[in-house]
Amino acid sequence: MTWGGVSVVSKPEALPLALADLKARLRVDHDDEDLEIEGFLRAAVGMIDGPEGIGVAIMRQTWRLTLDILPAQVILPGAPIAGLVALRVLDAGGAWQEVPLEDCRLVTGIDPVRLMPAPGAAWPRPVAQPGAVQIDYTLGAETADHADPSLVTAVALIAGQFYNHRETVVAGQVVELPLGARHIMEGRRRGLVG
Known part of the structure; x- marks a missing residue:
């Protein structure tokens, strides 16, 4: 990969x-x-x-995955993934919209870990430009x-x-x-x- x-x-x-x-x-x-x-x-x-x-990630840290688009399923690089911190989408007005974490489903039972909308949730559509999606997530051991x-x-x-x-x-x-x-x-x- x-x-x-x-x-x-x-x-x-x-x-x-x-x-x-x-x-x-x-x-x-x-x-x-x-x-x-x-x-x-x-x-x-x-x-x-x-x-x-x-x-x-050996010890706890936060990584950011920056994308141009927001597909229905995002494969998160790295391991071991501990949790989702934020999902931000750049809108047509140039403002960052934070997607509520309850609208996100982190699928950790598979490898690699995937991020997708929670059942019944819909993510906003980002503006069509490079770097319009930011996903922050934690990885690594706490101690x-x-x-x-x-x-x-x-x-x-x-x-x-x-x-x-x-x-x-x-x-x-x-x-x-x-x-x-x-x-x-x-x-x-x-x-x-x-």
Whole structure:
């Protein structure tokens, strides 16, 4: 699946792995490199998380899907989708109309998740111009305890690779991802976002 028009409205406030937990996995028992290790942790999360990663949300965040039209059924990119925040439609007068959430049905029992009008509801018709529809929705785990453990492991593996090969990371050379992390990422990839 290839997606376009996806952006992050609000980024996660928390990391899926605490610095202390990552240090324990790396067997680092000093604080001298905490800033560097946290940087590697954030870089590892960035390789996986969000539309710029593999199309998943590890921790709670809000994405926006921008469309030119509003079909009867919209496939929402990303996973795991937690809920709908807003559906806005640009009208002929140039004003954004917020569709009441009770007029929307988020179908979560299937993959990918779909958004459609609730039974008996009708959505307004957007003006015919690019970007006339905005759909905001939340994805990801609310707490690190509920984050996908496989993705957390991939984050730790990548951060560990950066830490163990930091000379090449600092020099700008390409560091190959650990095989285990690549396997996890490919198994969880939601498509190409662009």
